Amino acid sequence: MPFEPPDVLLLGPGPSPTSEAVRRAQAAPLLGHLDPSFLGLLDQVQQQLRALFGTQNRFTLPIAGTGTAGMEAVVANCVEPGDRVVVGVHGVFGQRMAEALRRTGAQVVEVRADFGASLDPAAIAAAVAAAPTAALAVVHAETSTGVLTDLEPLAAIARSAGALFLLDCVTSLAGMPLELDRLGVDAAFSGTQKCLSAPPGLSPVTLSERALAKSAARAQRPPFYFDAALLTGYFGADRAYHHTAPVSMIYALAAALDEVAAEGLPSRADRHRRVAASLRAGLPHLGLQALVPAAQATPMLTTICYPAGVDDKAFRARLRQHHGIEVGGGLGTLAGKVFRVGLMGHGARLENVTTALGAFGLAIEQQGREVDTEGAIRAALVAHDG
Amino acid sequence: MPFEPPDVLLLGPGPSPTSEAVRRAQAAPLLGHLDPSFLGLLDQVQQQLRALFGTQNRFTLPIAGTGTAGMEAVVANCVEPGDRVVVGVHGVFGQRMAEALRRTGAQVVEVRADFGASLDPAAIAAAVAAAPTAALAVVHAETSTGVLTDLEPLAAIARSAGALFLLDCVTSLAGMPLELDRLGVDAAFSGTQKCLSAPPGLSPVTLSERALAKSAARAQRPPFYFDAALLTGYFGADRAYHHTAPVSMIYALAAALDEVAAEGLPSRADRHRRVAASLRAGLPHLGLQALVPAAQATPMLTTICYPAGVDDKAFRARLRQHHGIEVGGGLGTLAGKVFRVGLMGHGARLENVTTALGAFGLAIEQQGREVDTEGAIRAALVAHDG
Numbered sequence: 210m211p212f213e214p215p216d217v218l219l220l221g222p223g224p225s226p227t228s229e230a231v232r233r234a235q236a237a238p239l240l241g242h243l244d245p246s247f248l249g250l251l252d253q254v255q256q257q258l259r260a261l262f263g264t265q266n267r268f269t270l271p272i273a274g275t276g277t278a279g280m281e282a283v284v285a286n287c288v289e290p291g292d293r294v295v296v297g298v299h300g301v302f303g304q305r306m307a308e309a310l311r312r313t314g315a316q317v318v319e320v321r322a323d324f325g326a327s328l329d330p331a332a333i334a335a336a337v338a339a340a341p342t343a344a345l346a347v348v349h350a351e352t353s354t355g356v357l358t359d360l361e362p363l364a365a366i367a368r369s370a371g372a373l374f375l376l377d378c379v380t381s382l383a384g385m386p387l388e389l390d391r392l393g394v395d396a397a398f399s400g401t402q403k404c405l406s407a408p409p410g411l412s413p414v415t416l417s418e419r420a421l422a423k424s425a426a427r428a429q430r431p432p433f434y435f436d437a438a439l440l441t442g443y444f445g446a447d448r449a450y451h452h453t454a455p456v457s458m459i460y461a462l463a464a465a466l467d468e469v470a471a472e473g474l475p476s477r478a479d480r481h482r483r484v485a486a487s488l489r490a491g492l493p494h495l496g497l498q499a500l501v502p503a504a505q506a507t508p509m510l511t512t513i514c515y516p517a518g519v520d521d522k523a524f525r526a527r528l529r530q531h532h533g534i535e536v537g538g539g540l541g542t543l544a545g546k547v548f549r550v551g552l553m554g555h556g557a558r559l560e561n562v563t564t565a566l567g568a569f570g571l572a573i574e575q576q577g578r579e580v581d582t583e584g585a586i587r588a589a590l591v592a593h594d595g
Numbered sequence: 596m597p598f599e600p601p602d603v604l605l606l607g608p609g610p611s612p613t614s615e616a617v618r619r620a621q622a623a624p625l626l627g628h629l630d631p632s633f634l635g636l637l638d639q640v641q642q643q644l645r646a647l648f649g650t651q652n653r654f655t656l657p658i659a660g661t662g663t664a665g666m667e668a669v670v671a672n673c674v675e676p677g678d679r680v681v682v683g684v685h686g687v688f689g690q691r692m693a694e695a696l697r698r699t700g701a702q703v704v705e706v707r708a709d710f711g712a713s714l715d716p717a718a719i720a721a722a723v724a725a726a727p728t729a730a731l732a733v734v735h736a737e738t739s740t741g742v743l744t745d746l747e748p749l750a751a752i753a754r755s756a757g758a759l760f761l762l763d764c765v766t767s768l769a770g771m772p773l774e775l776d777r778l779g780v781d782a783a784f785s786g787t788q789k790c791l792s793a794p795p796g797l798s799p800v801t802l803s804e805r806a807l808a809k810s811a812a813r814a815q816r817p818p819f820y821f822d823a824a825l826l827t828g829y830f831g832a833d834r835a836y837h838h839t840a841p842v843s844m845i846y847a848l849a850a851a852l853d854e855v856a857a858e859g860l861p862s863r864a865d866r867h868r869r870v871a872a873s874l875r876a877g878l879p880h881l882g883l884q885a886l887v888p889a890a891q892a893t894p895m896l897t898t899i900c901y902p903a904g905v906d907d908k909a910f911r912a913r914l915r916q917h918h919g920i921e922v923g924g925g926l927g928t929l930a931g932k933v934f935r936v937g938l939m940g941h942g943a944r945l946e947n948v949t950t951a952l953g954a955f956g957l958a959i960e961q962q963g964r965e966v967d968t969e970g971a972i973r974a975a976l977v978a979h980d981g
Contacts, residue, residue: 211616212636212849214626224625224842230597235843236622239610239794240600241921250598273796274660274820275838281820309819402839408625410659410796410841432818433695434660434667450926452661453609453788455796457621458844463598535627540836 217529218556220565221537222352222510223380224402224409225553227461231407234464235457242454250463251454255444257466258413261474262378262397263388268437269415270444271401271462273455276379278435279398279412280309285431286416286424287373287396290314292343295336295372297328297358300351301540302377310346318342324542325354325500325512330362337370344373344395349387350380350507352403353540354500355549357381357507364392373420379403382413383469384509384553385478395420401458404481404509406554407465410458465554481508483593484552484562490592491566491585495573500547509553512539514546516578521545524572532568559593603915604942606951607923608738608896609766610788610795611939613847617793620850621843628840636849637840641830643852644799647860648764648783649774654823655801656830657787657848659841662765664821665784665798666695671817672802672810673759673782676700678729681722681758683714683744686737687926688763696732704728710928711740711886711898716748723756730759730781735773736766736893738789739926740886741935743767743893750778759806765789768799769855770895770939771864781806787844790867790895792940793851796844851940867894869979870938870948876978877952880971881959886933895939898925900932902964907931910958918954945979 219226240247259269272279284306288294294315296307299322310317320336322328328347337345345367350357360376367374376397378387384404389397395417402409416424416437424437433439434452442449469477485508489499492513500512515521521538525548528534537549552561563586570582605612626633645655658665670692674680680701682693685708696703706722708714714733723731731753736743746762753760762783764773770790775783781803788795802810802823810823819825820838828835855863871894875885878899886898901907907924911934914920923935938947949972956968 211620211853212623212846214623214846215632216624217626217630219625219627221627223839224627227625232622232624232843234597236618237598237600238602238618239605239613239788240603241605241607241610242795244603244915244921246601274664275841277820277838278660278664281818285818305819312816312818314815400839402625408841408843409628409839410844429700430698432667432671432698433691434663452663453786453795455661455794455844456610457618457794457847458796458841460598460600461843467597529630535630 216533218534218561218564220550220552220556220561221535222549222551223400223553225406225551225556227406227408228468228555230468231461231464235408235461237460239456242456243448243450247456248448251444251459254459254463254466257470261383261387261469262415263386264390264415266415266417268421268441270440271411271459272414273452274412275409276398276400276412279414280306280377282414282435283375283396283398284309284313285435286437287375287420288313288315288344289427291316293318293340294344294346295320295333295342297333297347299326299328299354299356300324300348301353302348302351302379306346306348306377325356327356327505328358330366333363334366337366337372342370342372344375346375348377350509352380352510354543355507355510355512356501356505360392364394368393373423380507380509383477384481386474389415401462401465404554405465405469406556407461408458410455411462481552481557484557484559485511487559487562487589487593488550488552491562491589494581494585494588495566495570496578496580497569509557510549510551512547512549515548519573519576519578521548523576524548527572527575528568532572534565534568562589602919604920604947604950606936606938606942606947607921608935608937609786609939611792611937611942613792613794614854614941616854617847617850621794621847623846625842628842629834629836633842634834637830637845640845640849640852643856647769647773647855648801649772650776650801652801652803654807654827656826657797657845658800659838660798661795662784662786662798665800666692666763668800668821669761669782669784670695670699671821672823673761673806674699674701674730675813677702679704679726680730680732681706681719681728683719683733685712685714685740685742686710686734687739688734688737688765692732692734692763711742713742713891714744716752719749720752723752723758728756728758730761732761734763736895738766738896740929741893741896741898742887742891746778750780754779759809766893766895769863770867772860775801787848787851790940791851791855792942793847794844796841797848867938867943870943870945871897873945873948873975873979874936874938877971877975880967880974881952881956882964882966883955895943896935896937898933898935905959905962905964907934909962910934913958913961914954918958920951920954948975
């Protein structure tokens with residue numbers, strides 16, 4: 210019996226739902242990874258990724274792995290053992306970068322803020338100024354909390370210290386405009402299963418010439434799989450075999466990028482903003498509250514605090530089993546206290562907001578609390594049009 | 596305009612062609628990577644991979660990356676900086692393992708044989724005996740040459756030296772029975788795009804308890820993405836988030852594993868052997884010769900030497916453009932002198948052999964040489980039934 214996945218509306222922190230067109234593209238018969246037609250598609254994918262990252266970097270390509278593999282690629286090329294690296298940590302993905310950097314032998318200085326709070330640029334400036342610093346690393350959109358980091362002051366801090374600026378763009382890419390070149394970001398990684406709405410398994414990565422120079426100058430070569438020079442050998446003009454590109458995933462990514470291009474990134478960003486505002490407008494009617502104020506929050510992911518007495522596991526199990534909806538649980542210090550709602554890519558639609566608010570209301574009522582579900586949906590509809 | 600891949604018969608060293616069922620499975624709507632239904636599927640995939648590897652290892656799982664990522668995972672967990680590792684090198688993939696090991700800081704001792712020749716067990720025994728050796732690493736089926744390595748004597752050498760035995764099974768898995776536990780193999784990695792006939796992008800990896808103990812005892816932790824302890828956290832009972840599993844690729848792998856189970860591994864191995872014999876029987880009629888004698892060769896991949904005067908690039912371009920067939924070029928010292936024909940998984944069929952021989956004959960004639968294409972096809976048919 211072939212596996213038939215149950216019908217689940219993916220409103221968690223990723224994967225987001227994929228479109229019919231993306232799924233159809235992925236199911237096309239394979240080509241070889243050195244086939245001329247496939248290489249043409251790969252060039253087009255790289256060009257479209259450059260547009261979304263806001264960069265001219267020649268090294269802009271999908272790493273064959275998830276977002277975490279992209280993180281490893283950035284770390285492996287841009288940081289050497291002994292390098293002092295300042296990392297902003299206010300969520301699980303900042304912690305993860307700090308951990309990956311320590312494992313590569315870097316001297317990691319964490320600048321912390323509470324989960325759900327924003328990083329303090331003054332604290333980061335002080336940490337960078339305290340000693341010669343090779344790199345500053347932060348998360349753009351913290352998927353564990355929904356905090357969006359203002360990159361402008363941090364980019365200036367990195368630039369004036371001569372440090373590489375490394376960025377986790379997993380959740381922001383394709384959900385809002387990025388301007389890596391204007392800001393002077395040296396390395397960024399993302400994932401395909403968030404605002405791109407392609408399946409998980411690829412990590413778009415971009416490296417500046419400064420980052421590539423750092424990689425080339427390393428005393429010990431980076432791991433074979435992540436070595437920028439070897440990756441350039443395949444993705445660049447040489448077309449030298451390095452790994453067998455995940456052909457069907459690239460088909461899916463290409464189709465997803467075509468959808469982004471057809472919609473236009475500004476419209477897409479606007480769509481994400483509007484559905485996020487719509488969701489937020491409904492929450493108070495259900496006794497729910499966003500963890501992060503709208504002005505500091507990512508539009509694509511909203512972390513929501515439970516009212517006292519609502520049990521996280523029972524709530525999410527009810528959503529999944531009774532309503533066919535996936536949302537994310539809290540991570541780290543927030544586990545059990547919050548749930549996370551992603552309205553990303555193909556999933557960022559008003560009807561998903563109203564469906565979700567309706568299900569949230571019923572699942573909270575099921576735990577014996579009264580809520581105004583109708584009011585929540587009405588407020589969401591009004592906010593979306595306002 | 597959505598990308599429509601041209602129709603190409605994949606008879607190179609991978610990817611191999613996928614079945615309709617595998618492609619349909621991959622196109623199913625996504626589930627979350629922590630969804631109970633998806634986790635059930637993941638358990639089933641792990642169990643089926645154990646059967647193909649011939650192991651009870653609890654750590655048997657698909658790494659989210661290509662075969663080279665699986666190699667990195669094996670290297671990262673099983674070898675530490677300073678470890679002496681003996682590597683059998685008689686092709687590109689042995690070279691690649693040696694290179695990955697050097698990059699991790701291992702002291703690599705290469706035992707070389709010519710590309711196309713077999714490794715000499717006596718030379719490997721001598722190299723292992725020369726100094727305390729942490730690991731012995733070889734390639735089971737060298738995809739760059741088509742040489743199959745006899746594992747029995749090498750496993751005995753590793754065992755008696757107390758060295759870990761590390762194995763590249765990229766091309767052998769699912770095309771022939773493996774018996775890792777019986778032999779005492781400690782770590783093996785494979786790919787999905789060879790005899791499994793799933794799309795490229797996943798790497799089945801298995802680690803023995805000895806290998807896991809080595810990983811746990813490392814002074815410096817392995818890279819985050821490849822750390823066996825963290826991977827166990829997700830694939831084991833804890834279901835702790837480590838990476839976002841490539842859901843649609845897992846669907847495809849599960850469908851491919853179902854096809855292997857339905858056919859039965861012995862029948863599948865027999866099918867691979869018969870089509871390889873069939874191909875070999877046809878070659879002399881075209882003035883072609885296999886690089887490796889049948890007794891030392893992989894059934895799934897046959898490397899074929901050009902007769903003098905046949906140009907590699909023109910031959911392969913003609914096959915691809917005129918006949919819609921992909922074969923592989925020579926790698927390393929064999930570049931330009933040979934081409935490589937994979938008859939793997941879903942592609943290991945008699946009709947592909949006759950189609951290929953017919954096209955080879957025409958493409959050679961196109962370079963002004965006379966061949967007996969009809970005789971080649973007749974010999975192939977006879978050999979297949981004999």
